[in-house]
Amino acid sequence: MSTYKLMKNEIRMLYNQFKQTITTPSMLLFYGVSFFGVFFVSSVITGLVSFSPILFNFGDLLEDTISAPMIYAATAVFSASSVVSGYFGLGPAAVLTIDDENLMMSAPVKPHQIFLSRYIRRIVRKISFLTLGILAILPLLVSASLLFYSTVFLVIVIIIFLETNYFLGALSSYVRLWISQRTKRRIRHLMVVVLGVLVLLPAHPYLLSRFTALYVAPSNAFALFLIESTGIFAQGESPLYGVILLVIGFTICLLLTANITGYEHYEIYSATRGREETEGRFSRIIHGEVDFSRSRLNDPMLWIMLKDFWSRLRSPMQIWKYIYAVFGTAFVIYLNTIRPAWFPSVTIPPRLAFAVVPAFILMLILFIQMASVTSMLSFVDERENVYMLKASPFRTSDIVLSKYLLSLIEVAIAVIPACGFLIYFIQVGGYLSVVTLAIPLTILFTATGTAVGAYVPVFTNDPKTLPVPLAFSFPIINLGLGALLVLLVAFYSDSVLVLVILPLYTLSLVYCFLAASVHALDTYK
Amino acid sequence: MKPSVTARTDVERMRGEELIRLARVLNIPIFKRTIKRSWLIDELMKELEKRDELSVPPVILESPAIILKKVSKRFGKKTAVRSLDLEVNPGEIVGLVGPNGAGKTTTLRMLTGIIRTTSGFIQVNGHDLKKEPILAKQRVGYIPEKPTCYPSLTAREYVMFTARIYGVPQETALIRMREFVDLFQFDEFIDSYVGTLSKGNLQRALLIGIFSREPPFVLALDEPIYGLDPRGAWNLKKLLRQLRDTGSAILISTHILEVAADLCDRFVIMNEGDIVGRGSYDQLRKQHPEAANLEEIFLNLTGGIPE
Numbered sequence: 001m002s003t004y005k006l007m008k009n010e011i012r013m014l015y016n017q018f019k020q021t022i023t024t025p026s027m028l029l030f031y032g033v034s035f036f037g038v039f040f041v042s043s044v045i046t047g048l049v050s051f052s053p054i055l056f057n058f059g060d061l062l063e064d065t066i067s068a069p070m071i072y073a074a075t076a077v078f079s080a081s082s083v084v085s086g087y088f089g090l091g092p093a094a095v096l097t098i099d100d101e102n103l104m105m106s107a108p109v110k111p112h113q114i115f116l117s118r119y120i121r122r123i124v125r126k127i128s129f130l131t132l133g134i135l136a137i138l139p140l141l142v143s144a145s146l147l148f149y150s151t152v153f154l155v156i157v158i159i160i161f162l163e164t165n166y167f168l169g170a171l172s173s174y175v176r177l178w179i180s181q182r183t184k185r186r187i188r189h190l191m192v193v194v195l196g197v198l199v200l201l202p203a204h205p206y207l208l209s210r211f212t213a214l215y216v217a218p219s220n221a222f223a224l225f226l227i228e229s230t231g232i233f234a235q236g237e238s239p240l241y242g243v244i245l246l247v248i249g250f251t252i253c254l255l256l257t258a259n260i261t262g263y264e265h266y267e268i269y270s271a272t273r274g275r276e277e278t279e280g281r282f283s284r285i286i287h288g289e290v291d292f293s294r295s296r297l298n299d300p301m302l303w304i305m306l307k308d309f310w311s312r313l314r315s316p317m318q319i320w321k322y323i324y325a326v327f328g329t330a331f332v333i334y335l336n337t338i339r340p341a342w343f344p345s346v347t348i349p350p351r352l353a354f355a356v357v358p359a360f361i362l363m364l365i366l367f368i369q370m371a372s373v374t375s376m377l378s379f380v381d382e383r384e385n386v387y388m389l390k391a392s393p394f395r396t397s398d399i400v401l402s403k404y405l406l407s408l409i410e411v412a413i414a415v416i417p418a419c420g421f422l423i424y425f426i427q428v429g430g431y432l433s434v435v436t437l438a439i440p441l442t443i444l445f446t447a448t449g450t451a452v453g454a455y456v457p458v459f460t461n462d463p464k465t466l467p468v469p470l471a472f473s474f475p476i477i478n479l480g481l482g483a484l485l486v487l488l489v490a491f492y493s494d495s496v497l498v499l500v501i502l503p504l505y506t507l508s509l510v511y512c513f514l515a516a517s518v519h520a521l522d523t524y525k
Numbered sequence: 526m527k528p529s530v531t532a533r534t535d536v537e538r539m540r541g542e543e544l545i546r547l548a549r550v551l552n553i554p555i556f557k558r559t560i561k562r563s564w565l566i567d568e569l570m571k572e573l574e575k576r577d578e579l580s581v582p583p584v585i586l587e588s589p590a591i592i593l594k595k596v597s598k599r600f601g602k603k604t605a606v607r608s609l610d611l612e613v614n615p616g617e618i619v620g621l622v623g624p625n626g627a628g629k630t631t632t633l634r635m636l637t638g639i640i641r642t643t644s645g646f647i648q649v650n651g652h653d654l655k656k657e658p659i660l661a662k663q664r665v666g667y668i669p670e671k672p673t674c675y676p677s678l679t680a681r682e683y684v685m686f687t688a689r690i691y692g693v694p695q696e697t698a699l700i701r702m703r704e705f706v707d708l709f710q711f712d713e714f715i716d717s718y719v720g721t722l723s724k725g726n727l728q729r730a731l732l733i734g735i736f737s738r739e740p741p742f743v744l745a746l747d748e749p750i751y752g753l754d755p756r757g758a759w760n761l762k763k764l765l766r767q768l769r770d771t772g773s774a775i776l777i778s779t780h781i782l783e784v785a786a787d788l789c790d791r792f793v794i795m796n797e798g799d800i801v802g803r804g805s806y807d808q809l810r811k812q813h814p815e816a817a818n819l820e821e822i823f824l825n826l827t828g829g830i831p832e
């Protein structure tokens with residue numbers, strides 16, 4: 001069995017997915033609205049703001065505030081974080097699926113062949129969606145005087161760098177596996193520190209200035225490309241050197257990862273799936289630590305919220321999230337009230353003053369967008385239990401509302417530290433932006449996320465897997481709605497009408513999205 | 526032994542577009558806009574007969590086809606399977622029966638190479654699963670307890686893909702696919718996306734995927750009847766008996782004792798990772814004279830008959 005045949009099958013599956021999308025009216029409409037909606041919104045934005053001067057001055061700002069070694073250090077820290085997180089990850093087993101377990105693992109196929117074929121599918125899909133995304137924001141690119149092909153090229157180089165980091169993480173995971181097979185002593189985990197340092201070392205200015213060969217390190221190659229292609233701290237080298245070195249690094253890492261992919265990764269995958277099944281079981285929550293029969297609360301909505309809260313709390317990440325929320329909130333309250341001298345706000349050069357507000361708005365939208373991903377997963381995390389929930393004696397609207405409200409709390413606690421820090425750091429003046437932007441965007445994006453998550457079982461038979469196109473449309477919709485909200489606030493900022501229009505815009509859209517979620521739940525296959 | 530010969534009836538039952546596809550696979554030139562079905566079948570048969578003469582003799586499985594020696598599997602501190610010895614010969618259906626959590630599925634997953642043994646040795650068709658996994662898996666057909674498949678492939682694409690994985694010639698796969706599509710009454714769904722199939726139909730698609738390969742098989746079936754309607758179940762049981770009679774080795778895991786009693790030549794009864802009983806129905810009856818049927822033997826061996 002050749003790897004080529006497996007790859008061909010993966011491409012065939014992608015093609016079938018595409019075919020299904022364009023032949024299913026509801027999906028076509030959904031993606032069409034997403035794509036052309038964003039295209040329209042970005043056209044409107046570029047009609048009002050020109051991004052070219054912002055971008056033009058951005059290089060100067062960076063050269064004033066940072067140094068070239070910092071760029072090398074930043075990319076190296078990114079790679080090091082991949083290596084550290086990859087050390088505790090699944091490595092190549094992460095690309096395996098339940099279908100592979102049932103069909104391919106028992107077939108006369110080598111593990112590296114499965115890995116390579118799955119990987120090809122992942123990369124083709126990623127590039128296709130990113131190209132579509134770039135096409136959707138084409139007006140913004142034109143406004144910023146960025147050429148389409150050069151942007152696509154930049155995105156591809158970024159993807160290559162990210163994928164190389166993924167491989168570094170996979171290799172790091174293999175190191176853990178290899179050591180764990182030889183020793184069970186806890187000291188073995190110090191290896192992760194060694195690996196992290198190994199990835200950071202090539203970016204050290206002293207070493208980099210003496211050993212040109214260190215540019216082969218993917219983080220250095222990527223930094224070289226960034227520096228030479230943007231002109232920031234450029235030394236007159238061709239950015240292609242960076243690309244070539246990065247491609248070499250990528251190829252080496254890909255082949256190494258394929259080489260280490262073995263039958264033990266079947267075992268790793270199977271073990272993880274077993275753990276997921278036992279941890280994620282709805283019944284275990286109900287019959288386990290949380291005794292709902294003793295609850296004084298008689299509202300089904302609160303039961304669902306409590307169930308979700310406890311279910312999420314089983315994940316260590318959730319505990320870290322709460323720790324971040326508590327300490328982050330305390331810290332930003334301290335920053336905004338005391339304004340300590342040891343942590344000053346950023347000083348924007350006067351010639352860049354005009355760029356402060358757009359940068360602030362963009363970052364605010366992105367921060368809230370990132371935090372609101374939790375809401376998108378509120379239905380997806382239910383997995384097959386979503387059907388149990390649907391069959392329970394709860395009203396559909398109660399289910400949707402409980403999901404929305406808990407997600408709103410979750411999103412809000414994640415947004416507060418990020419926005420508080422942004423407001424302090426960029427100093428846009430006053431806290432009006434919290435009322436006019438941060439709060440409405442949080443309320444709105446949570447509703448978008450709930451609706452997108454609710455539609456997963458409508459578009460697919462597998463309620464636990466968020467289809468990439470659906471996940472991809474989520475930030476696009478949010479970006480569009482966020483931009484419209486900003487426009488509304490900007491238009492009516494001098495009028496008392498803003499007090500009516502802003503809540504009306506936000507709440508009516510929230511109502512529409514929640515109604516769509518109810519409709520989605522009522523049309524499950 | 527003579528090479529296998531393609532029967533004309535197998536080709537005659539194929540649909541028009543399948544015949545055209547077969548003609549393309551066999552490189553039979555078709556120049557006319559309209560052609561007679563009988564002419565095409567004649568041409569196909571001529572070509573298939575030529576190929577049948579050149580084909581290699583059918584494979585015979587090693588005996589025993591499945592060997593598990595002192596196989597154990599631990600998940601952390603829990604032992605799922607403890608020192609299991611099991612052999613399945615070609616021409617034999619062995620039922621692996623036991624309550625939930627007895628270690629049946631783990632045994633099948635080890636046998637198919639999905640998970641590795643903690644200790645012990647597994648040999649499939651004469652090949653050590655650890656040292657020669659690809660050769661050992663060549664004859665294996667596996668149906669998992671919870672059947673899943675690539676949702677973005679149509680059932681036809683899936684079957685042809687499976688055939689390619691196992692190196693089955695395309696013409697053989699096409700002819701056999703039609704045979705089993707008819708047997709399992711799957712014609713309505715053969716061009717449907719796998720993701721849209723019900724559990725029972727998905728089970729059928731997986732079975733067609735296995736049987737489109739050439740026998741003999743080493744089958745590891747985890748609750749194969751569960752999910753099939755009575756006609757599908759009856760057809761599958763008939764087919765499994767046929768396969769047994771033509772030299773396949775079949776290991777079926779089930780806790781539906783009627784299925785086991787109806788189908789299996791021998792039983793291996795597992796409880797909490799251990800084998801607590803084994804033998805044919807008659808042998809088990811002799812060992813447990815107080816039991817009236819297989820159900821009572823099973824209950825006796827796995828914790829006693831409830832009051």
